[in-house]
Amino acid sequence: MPLSDIGSYASIAGLLVTLWILSDLGRIKSRYLFSARVPELARKLRTHSSNLSAMLNDPAANSSQIAEELAAAEVTVTSLSAKVSGVVKKSATSLAKTIRTTQRTGSDVALLRDTYLAMIKLQEELKNLELDLKWER
């Protein structure tokens, strides 16, 4: 085999190895980002849902605090949706949308309860995802 052919094969192999390393680096980066930030954001989400639930004991008296809590929750959920993928990302994006709708409609208790439910469902999804990743390591 001529030396130039060997060189061509070697550069193709090198390119494939580079692509494989790049994809693996992306995977490592997203896993690192997940481990570093997602548990903290999940804890924040738990605090938001817990506060919202407590405020729903008397929604009329807590309307201004509810608005503040929803605004803070939207920031957390939007940040979360950028750091996860698949089904969990879909749920986080949908929750962010629900929070925005709830904010626009004011203190509709039924919508607030739907938002709370979507929050606690997302928390369970995050818990399952964390457990899955623990086994992958």
Place this chain on the structure above:
Amino acid sequence: MPAESNQWVEAIARLTALTQEGALKWETRPPTGERTVVDASYYTTHKDRRLRLEKRMVTEEDEYSFRRQVRMERLFLEFVDDNDNSLWAFPRVDALEDLYNAVRFQTAGVKDFLDDLLSTG
């Protein structure tokens, strides 16, 4: 998320909503039996089913070491019979803590207290 797990989260959120709306009335009773209950036991009846909610001290394996055991507080929501025997316990989900807080808020009469206090000035 498995559909089954979703179902328990929805059921507990529904119980919390019914409690907060006053449609589900809980009563406090001193703990009975051998269980190590933190504060009181809370009982209610929903669609002819008796439910008991309690925070108990339990000993469990440490999450980080299988050889070590730790004492911790855990919430239990169970169906009970007329003699307070546990028939079945709901799976552990974070939403149980919110139900527990809503039940304590109701049984302590916090809303009535606040309404009364704020209306009298």
